[in-house]
Amino acid sequence: MKAPTFNPDWEKEKEKVRDFLDNYYTEDDDGAKVFVYRDETMQLAQRDKVEMVVRLEHVREHDPELADSITSNAKRYVKLFNEIIQAMIMTFRGDNLPVVKDALDAFTFQRAYMDKHEGAQDRENVSIEERLKQYPPQLLQRFEVYFENDSLREMSVRSVKASNIGQLVTMRGLVTRATEVKPCVQVMTYTCDTCSAEAYQPVNGPFFTPPQNCPNKDCVESKAHGRLHMQLRGSKFIKFQEIKLQELCEQVPMGSIPRQITVHLYGEMTRRCNTGNNVRVSGIFLPLARSGFQPTGGLTADTYLEAHNVVNLDENPTYAGIESEELQILKRGDCYEILAQSIAPEIYGLVDVKKALLLALVGGSDNVSEGMKIRGRINVLLMGDPGVAKSQLLSYVHRLSPRSQYTTGRGSSGVGLTAAVMKDPLTGEMALEGGALVLADGGICCIDEFDKMMDADRTAIHEVMEQQTISIAKAGIMTTLNARTAIVAAANPAYGRYNPSKSIEQNVNLPAALLSRCDFIILIPDKADRENDKTLAEHITFVHQHGHHPNREKQETISDETLREYIQLCQTKNPTIDPSLCGRIVDAYVEMRREARHSTDPMFMSPRMVLSIIRMATARAKLRLADTVNEADVEEALRLMQFAKDSLRPSQNRVEKKMSPIDAAFAVLREIYHNQGASEPISLQTAVQRCARKGISEQALQNCIDQYSANGVIMSDRQQRIIFCMN
Incomplete structure (x- = not known):
């Protein structure tokens, strides 16, 4: 093996890195110095830790030039830190053998012991550090180094260019696919069947070709042609996972297709996110050279992101940190009316519709008992004449929900909603890639033009709306995926405008089995009324001129960021129903069934309505940050349900309004x-x-x-x- 040439810059950079690891310190509460990275290196030497996270703000405090160099050439400095930390570990250990905690440690211990006791006499006085130099450094390195830089500007997938190769970048996106965690080889060890010598092959990419003949000097000179056999227990493997990161909707220009980037996760970075999670990933942007025969033309190298920090934004809500003053005010009292007014304030009126959407954003509580699971998500169907802002309401709900997907009925197939069977390019196996309902697991899926969906595709919605799962049987893959999502859909009447003389199934062109799964079916009519039309027109012209609702100037609504934080806070609550209220819910349901039986009620009353009342009352209690549902919550749920029923009777509403x-x-x-x-x-x-x-x-x-x-x-x-x- 050819010795590396001396590089003065390399040695100079090594001194900078060693100085930082040795001398950087912080002060504790008593004013004593705490040498952070020196202590972490001690833990790595004792095998109490596996990873060392180097925070660039610490590096910048110690040496700003070194921090800039790491950001611009991160891959080089990963090798530098690995080399210096390994040298510090050897210094801490002295002449002691490494700690034995797994099979690879046992092999390392055995090798060092054999070299010491069975080696030649001229090697008896050689230190362990010198004897271990004959092995690849990756084989002895039992730690991982990652760089973390929270001050980096977040980039979109399409904004990362060739000039960023080798640099530390940060981007946000949606995980559309995540493979299983598998072992990735770093050093492959072989044993010769003739001379019993060991040979090592460092592997730097996803592919490698095993050597056939023993490279040992004795085998080569004697022409024994010893064959090499893999020694898996003596090789080094590291956990590996690959995810696909897709840019967010707000990052995609108009008319463009969302782009994806491949992210490689190693070691302790694996298992930090799942399909559908909104994540922020920091890592090194690197090329992936192709190997083997490739057809002429096309790209010479693929690119990927080697992750150094993965933050699951779904598991780290924004309210977990310092709360804003506006959020603290909301937590002090019941702010139900203000929250409802803050949903799409630019849209005039529709207060009860916004309250229904607010309850859907928060959701009820799941009830999991033995053998049965009752959903807590609230499904809402908005039906109305053209031009009543149904799509705008759906878009606003999509922006407010911490995790959501937006799609249209005509633009989504059954495969696009549930899951598609794709061939994994890494393993060659058939794998499932989640659709809109799977990606919205734990959030809301907004479906516009719900009535335009094909009948064959609409069947995928039935199981999701009640069972909250998706059963897949494709290409030999039979499984059940979680789709714990609330569906907020919008549909137009089949006859252009709502016809009161026809049933709701005929008006919306949807089957009764699907409509019974909706907790709210709300009709938003477009009725001609001089005073109402005048007020609406004045509101629209004001919003068009100033770009915001008039109440924004009066501070009568709260910001979208605060509303999103408060919704996340409400979702952490799990209120229970007071047993004394069960009789009230039962009486209300019996009365609704009696009214539906003795009248031409356009809304079919099924036993699912009992669960709908419970879900809405629980969501109302969550908005109060309460642990128990009270009578006012139940009455509000019954009032909204009655409002939804009355909205489907336009002729009766006109009589009542007079x-x-x-x-x-x-x-x-x-x-x-x-x-x-x-x-x-x-x-x-x-x-x-x-x-x-x-x-x-x-x-x-x-x-x-x-x-x-x-x-x-x-x-x-x-x-x-x-x-x-x-x-």
């Missing part, structure tokens, strides 16, 4: 009177709850009681019960 609040409250009292029987009085609490579900205030109900009591139609007793005086 009525005064007092007349509307009396209509509710009369309805309760006929339903429960003429002989039973009406509880005031029941009347308040029923009026709240109809959008009638308690003050309007009290005015109604006072007015009709004065007329002798009804009367109220001391137990706050309402009695009709005439049939």
Whole structure:
């Protein structure tokens, strides 16, 4: 083996690295010096740690020039740090043998022992450090060095150019595929079957060709032609994982296809993210030379990112650090109304629609019992006439959710929604690549133009909306993938505008089995009303002129960043339902079923509605950061469900809107009177709850009681019960 030529710059850089590792220190609370990297090197020597993370802000404090050199030529300095740390470990150990903790350590111990006790007499006085120099440095190196630089500017995949080769870069993206963790060989050890000598082959790439003949001097001179056999227990392997990182939606220019980059994870960097995670990766941008026969033309080398730091942004929410002042104010009280107004404030009105979307963003609590799993995600279907901002609401939900996917019904096939079978170029095996529903696991999948989806593709949604899983049986791969996602969909009526004379299945052109899986089915009509149209037009012109909602200037809404942080904070809660409220939920469901049976209700009431009420009440409790669901949460859930039902009856809404609040409250009292029987009085609490579900205030109900009591139609007793005086 040819000896390396002397490089004065290399030796000078080694001195800089050694000076940093030896002399960099921080001060503890008592003012004592703590030599961070010297102590970590001691831990590496004792095998208490495997990785050393070198933070470039520490290097910059000690030597700014060295920090700039590491950023611009990181691969070179990885070798420098490895060499210096290995030398420091040998100094710490002295003439002691390495610590034995695995098979490779045992082989190293045996080699050093044999060299010491069975070697020639002229080698008896040679130190262990000199004897170990005959082995490849990668074989003896039992640690990993990574650079971490949080101050680097984040780049997109398409902004990384050829000028960044060898540099330390940071980028954010979505993990679209992650392979299994497999062993990657660094040094392959061989044993000769003739002279029993060991030969070593350092491997620097994904491919290598094993040597056939023994390179030992005795075998070559005697022409014994000894054959080499792999000694796997004496070789060194390291954990390896490959992921595909796709640039985020906001990083893709209009009309362009999202680009991907291959990221190689080694050692302790593996298993830090899964498919669908939003991650920030720092690493070295390197070329990957092709080997073997290649056709003429095309690229001469592929590129990849050798990861040095992987941060899973889904597991590290932004609120985990220093909370903003705005977020601290929100945590002090119930901010349900402000949060709802802050969702798409540029869109006029639709307050109850925004509240439903807010509950979908937070979600309920999953209930996993023996043999059964009940989903906690809330599915919402927005149906309405063209031009009522359905797509804008979906886009806003997509931006607010910490983890989400946005797609359209016509642009998504069943494979694009669930999973595609792809051939892994690394192993040649068939592997699954997740679709939109798999990538949105743990978040929200927004599907626009839901009614335009092909029937064959729509079948993939059924299992996801209720079971929260995707069953795959393709190309010999039979498995079940998690798709714990809430679906927020938008659809247009089949006849251009909603036809009240037809059923909801006919209006939206969706099967009843799919509609029953939606917790909210909300119709957003486009009705002609002079005053409402005037206010809407003034709002639109203001937003178009100033670029924001009028309430932004009055500080009546909160920022998107704070809203996203608060939603993440709410999702950490897991409230339980008070047993005393179970009777209220049961009575409400029975009443809904009775109304649906005795009326031409366009909304089919299934037993799934009981779970929908529980999910919505739990989500409402999460927004209060509470641990228990109270009665107000249940009543709000029932009110929103009644609002969704009433939205599907435009003709009835027009009649009710012409009525005064007092007349509307009396209509509710009369309805309760006929339903429960003429002989039973009406509880005031029941009347308040029923009026709240109809959008009638308690003050309007009290005015109604006072007015009709004065007329002798009804009367109220001391137990706050309402009695009709005439049939």
